Amino acid sequence: MKFCGICNEKVADHLNFCPECGSKIEEIADQTASSRSEIQRETKPVKSKKNIFLLLGFLVIFAILFGAYKFGASKFSKEKQVNVMIEAFQKKDANAIDEFVKVDDPSLKIKAEDIKAYIRYLKDNPSYNKELLSYLQRETVDQKLASDKASFKDGQIIEDGKEWFLYPKYKFSMKSYYMNVSTTAKNAEIYVNDKKEVELSNDKTSKEIGPYFPGSYVVKAKAKSELTELETEKEVDLADEKSAKVDVNLSLEGNYVTISSDENDANVVVNGKKRGKLSRGSYKLGPVPTDETVEVHLEKNAEFGLIKSESVKVGDQSTYYLKFPKETSxxxxxxxxxxxxxxxxxxxxxxxxxxxxxxxxxxxxxxxxxxxxxxxxxxxxxxxxxxxxxxxxxxxxxxxxxxxxxxxxxxxxxxxxxxxxxxxxxxxxxxxxxxxxxxxxxxxxxxxxxxxxxxxxxxxx
The missing domain is CATH 3.10.450.50 (Nuclear Transport Factor 2; Chain: A,)
Structure with a gap:
């Protein structure tokens, strides 16, 4: 079936002229084909130029994005981030360290004095400081390729969020410590770096406190007794320990003295108040201060009334012998x-x-x-x-x-x-x-x- 190029009517294949308008079918077909060829020759160059521009634009954008990605990958590489940590620890820069450290216990809020305490520990323990830097240096190498995996008792490098939403952000997560503080006195107050942490009740002589950032701490116990105030302190290193819990024992025994006499049975009077009785001629008194603010004498009853021994002020001696006046004939x-x-x-x-x-x-x-x-x-x-x-x-x-x-x-x-x-x-x-x-x-x-x-x-x- 053919179509007339003039009136667009259908023409049988064996006819050479259009039955409607009389136009010659071959001529029209030749003219139509010729027209189409010319149109195709005109549109091909236009389409080719557009495709080239699109391709070039895509390549430029891809190159920019790829370059930016590679720049970010280099800038935020694990090696560079860990090297920043190494430099901060080498310089003992508290502000820089604060930027990348965190703790494994979310309840612990890191303060400036915590980091300073850790820096003091690093300065006082050079071998520990060397272990820390050695661990960080090993972390700059891909651990999948390392023969032995790097480890450190008090912390580890971890991924913590993203940089530019693409690259892993690394931090140094440190172990938090707890202290189980025990003392020999009831109603003791426990201080850490001069800050009161807890007061023990009558029925307890120990308490777990924490968490704490690794470092050196001064732990102090205070307790009031009838005659004096007891106090003791100990420097505690919360670092380089396998366990996260450290036992701290603070003895509050104080100073005790023995009161003895030439009489086996008598009342012990301290600063005017009856304190106890001699047992087989002696009495253990304490805890007492050694500044001579405590005065002791003995009393006993006789037929004519109360007899008092000589009096003594307690100093730095451990034993005091008090004599009663002998009955003169x-x-x-x-x-x-x-x-x-x-x-x-x-x-x-x-x-x-x-x-x-x-x-x-x-x-x-x-x-x-x-x-x-x-x-x-x-x-x-x-x-x-x-x-x-x-x-x-x-x-x-x-x-x-x-x-x-x-x-x-x-x-x-x-x-x-x-x-x-x-x-x-x-x-x-x-x-x-x-x-x-x-x-x-x-x-x-x-x-x-x-x-x-x-x-x-x-x-x-």
């Missing part, structure tokens, strides 16, 4: 008073108080009274002759005090030459030194009762 006390009265009469005659000064307990009132009285008698020209002196009774009033009752007779000679006879019942108070040497001292005249007063002779001048 009645005859010895009586003899002391008798001798003192004879010496007193002699001192009056010679107007010399120094003869009897060392016999006195200077805390007693008679020391000043008798000294002044001797001077008074000398001015008046009065002297005494001791005729009779009898010890009638000796009574122990306390652990260091005795009362001696005497009968005394005198001839009193006055300045005008007259003489009188006088008799007395006197009570003399004697103290016994409580420091263990048993020395007796004249304290005071407790009572002075005149029994008789008679003229022996009148004035002679």
């Amino acid at each position: 009645s005859s010895a006390v009586g003899e002391f008073v008798k001798n003192h009265i004879y010496d007193n009469v002699r001192a009056i005659s010679l107007n010399d108080f120094s003869l009897i000064e060392n016999n006195y307990d200077k805390s007693g009132k008679s020391y000043k009274e008798d000294r002044d009285y001797i001077q008074y008698l000398h001015k008046k020209g009065i002297t005494e002759d001791l005729l009779t002196m009898e010890v009638r009774n000796v009574e122990r009033q306390s652990d260091t005090k005795y009362k001696v009752t005497t009968y005394e007779e005198y001839h009193i000679r006055y300045g005008d030459g007259s003489v009188k006879f006088k008799s007395f019942n006197n009570e003399h108070i004697v103290t016994v030194n409580g420091n263990g040497n048993g020395k007796m001292l004249y304290h005071s005249l407790g009572a002075n009762n005149t029994l008789k007063s008679e003229d022996v002779s009148g004035p002679t001048r």
Whole structure:
């Protein structure tokens, strides 16, 4: 079937002319073919140029993208990122280290002082620092090609996000540590680098604290006791450990002293308060400070009342021996008073108080009274002759005090030459030194009762 090139009617194949318009079919076909050839020759060059431009544009874009990718791959390569870490650790640059470190425990927020503590540890432990740098250096090599896989106790290189949404971003993930702190005291306060972390309750003497960044830390325990405040500290290295938990033992024993005595049974009194009792003559006291702010003595009951031992202030000694004043015999006390009265009469005659000064307990009132009285008698020209002196009774009033009752007779000679006879019942108070040497001292005249007063002779001048 043919078509007429003029009227576009169908024409049978055996006809050479169009039955509608009479046009010759061959001529029209030749003209149509010729026209189509010309059109094809005109459009082919146009299409070829467009394709070339498109291809060139695609190649340029591909080259740019490929170049950018290769640039990024080089810039953010694992080797370069790890080399940045190596340089930061070599320079001990805390700010640079902070850019790439993280911890395996998300609850731990890394602070500047944490990194500084780790840097201090690196400086103090050069072998550990060498291990760290060696590990990082091995990480710059593809671990798939390495004969042995790099490892480090306190951290590892990990992928953490993307750079430019394409390239792996590497960080140094460090192990977080915990401390199991134990102490020997209850109610202890635990400090880490001077920051209070926890207070132990009455029923606990240990506590797990953390997490902590690797490094060197000062761990301190404080506890208050009845007599002193206990404190101890220890420098703890949280690094180079297989386990993430480190045990820290802080002993708060304090200073203990032994109080012993020549008596087996007595109460221990500390700073005025009863503390305990001797057991077989000794008592362990503590913890106590060594600055002599704690004073100790012993007490026991006797027939005449409470007896106290000598007192001592606790210093740096480990043992203190406290003696009770020994009971002095009645005859010895009586003899002391008798001798003192004879010496007193002699001192009056010679107007010399120094003869009897060392016999006195200077805390007693008679020391000043008798000294002044001797001077008074000398001015008046009065002297005494001791005729009779009898010890009638000796009574122990306390652990260091005795009362001696005497009968005394005198001839009193006055300045005008007259003489009188006088008799007395006197009570003399004697103290016994409580420091263990048993020395007796004249304290005071407790009572002075005149029994008789008679003229022996009148004035002679």
